[in-house]
Amino acid sequence: MGVVGVIDLYSPDTYVNGAPHEEFTRLRREDPVHWQDIPGQPGYWAVLRHADVVHVSRNPRLFSCEAGGVVLEDLDPERLARMRDMLLSMDPPRHISYRKPLAPEFAQRVIAGMGEQIRLITREIFTESKKLNDVDFVHDVVGPLPTQVIGQLFGLPEKDWEWLHRLAQMNTSGQDPDLNPDGDLSEAGSADSSMQMAMYGMASAADRRASDPQGDLMDVILGQEFDGRYLTDADIGSLLVQMITAGNDTTVTMMAGGLWALLDHPDQLTLLRNDPALIPSAIEEILRWFNPLHYFRRTATEDVVLSGAHIRKGDKVAMYYTSANRDEAVFADSQRFDITRSPNPQLSFGIGEHFCLGVHLARLEGRIFFEELLTSFPGIALTGKPERVRSNLNNGVKRLPVRLCP
Numbered sequence: 001m002g003v004v005g006v007i008d009l010y011s012p013d014t015y016v017n018g019a020p021h022e023e024f025t026r027l028r029r030e031d032p033v034h035w036q037d038i039p040g041q042p043g044y045w046a047v048l049r050h051a052d053v054v055h056v057s058r059n060p061r062l063f064s065c066e067a068g069g070v071v072l073e074d075l076d077p078e079r080l081a082r083m084r085d086m087l088l089s090m091d092p093p094r095h096i097s098y099r100k101p102l103a104p105e106f107a108q109r110v111i112a113g114m115g116e117q118i119r120l121i122t123r124e125i126f127t128e129s130k131k132l133n134d135v136d137f138v139h140d141v142v143g144p145l146p147t148q149v150i151g152q153l154f155g156l157p158e159k160d161w162e163w164l165h166r167l168a169q170m171n172t173s174g175q176d177p178d179l180n181p182d183g184d185l186s187e188a189g190s191a192d193s194s195m196q197m198a199m200y201g202m203a204s205a206a207d208r209r210a211s212d213p214q215g216d217l218m219d220v221i222l223g224q225e226f227d228g229r230y231l232t233d234a235d236i237g238s239l240l241v242q243m244i245t246a247g248n249d250t251t252v253t254m255m256a257g258g259l260w261a262l263l264d265h266p267d268q269l270t271l272l273r274n275d276p277a278l279i280p281s282a283i284e285e286i287l288r289w290f291n292p293l294h295y296f297r298r299t300a301t302e303d304v305v306l307s308g309a310h311i312r313k314g315d316k317v318a319m320y321y322t323s324a325n326r327d328e329a330v331f332a333d334s335q336r337f338d339i340t341r342s343p344n345p346q347l348s349f350g351i352g353e354h355f356c357l358g359v360h361l362a363r364l365e366g367r368i369f370f371e372e373l374l375t376s377f378p379g380i381a382l383t384g385k386p387e388r389v390r391s392n393l394n395n396g397v398k399r400l401p402v403r404l405c406p
Ligand code: HEM
Pocket: 057, 087, 088, 089, 099, 150, 242, 243, 244, 246, 247, 248, 250, 251, 254, 291, 292, 293, 296, 348, 349, 350, 351, 352, 353, 354, 355, 356, 357, 358, 359, 361, 362
């Protein structure tokens, strides 16, 4: 069962100083579907090659989301039931009937209409940053942005955005004692913060039903059938949790991780400053290099052999985007950060049925963010040591101390 004595891919500590890329490279070569133990519960197969991650993603009947959820830990029946009701963890055909009514709202053309609002939010944030000069880029600058955008998409009152942002952060950074001092550090995600967001979403849906439509996503959700029925307020609460959670830390990582990568590669930053038309391709390279999520999990529904590994029915299978994005079989000079890379089939948004619903929104936020950042601040420099979130799932940035010079 795999190579003995290699790094522990499960331990959140493994990722604190950056993903173990040397080990991933060796494993892709020697043991590309690698068995990893988990203390006190069944371990899992870590799928490390790009082609194998694509294969698992594209075969939802063989590799189920619903059977055991999408995180590595065994969940108690109540949490598993809640997770199964999330789009991210549904299997076909239910998944398709839930996703179908939402997809048009997240289409590129529709999302492009949010560009001006996103630019305004970004500019407001940078106006505040200009007063500070020395900032923690994660908390003082990018942190609140994605929740504000989702808040706007759903038509939620502005006064609630900051509170929602804090809940979202707790929900996805539960393994880091700094970010979740009272939480259960063994599990990815906090039930408590999810519950508070869900209750808030329920109340918001009820309020909207009782008032006039505003032409936003909330109205669309209230007026559409999902899987042959209209959603209840509780369903909408759950959907809001999913949107806020899915689009919060991931987007923050794209922005903060992106700036960190550019500061670490000054030649690439200069290239980008000299040619802002490269921003869309730089975003793709940032996502490849600093993918916001390390993995998502599936459960095998049959015995299957994958790159020589004998996976048994019921085994956990984790698709490691972090490794797939550096696969030398797909990316030339894969350990080089190159903002002109083309083609760039990075897997940070997944692929197949569950391909990120918010992909156009995330790319638009990223593009506008870097356009505004580079024009607002001709000088940006690190002023201390950046720190990562302690997590085996979120490849997040916890602190990025920088000086922003307007
Ligand atoms: C850089 C930012 C983002 C990254 C890296 C990211 C990444 C991902 C990944 C890896 C998946 C799962 C793919 C799979 O299982 O095959 C996913 C699904 C999803 N994402 Fe994102 N995401 C980002 C931003 C967003 C935003 C802004 C939103 C919404 C506002 C969003 C909403 C969703 C939803 C609803 C799903 C579930 C789709 C489904 O299961 O059909 N994401 N995302």
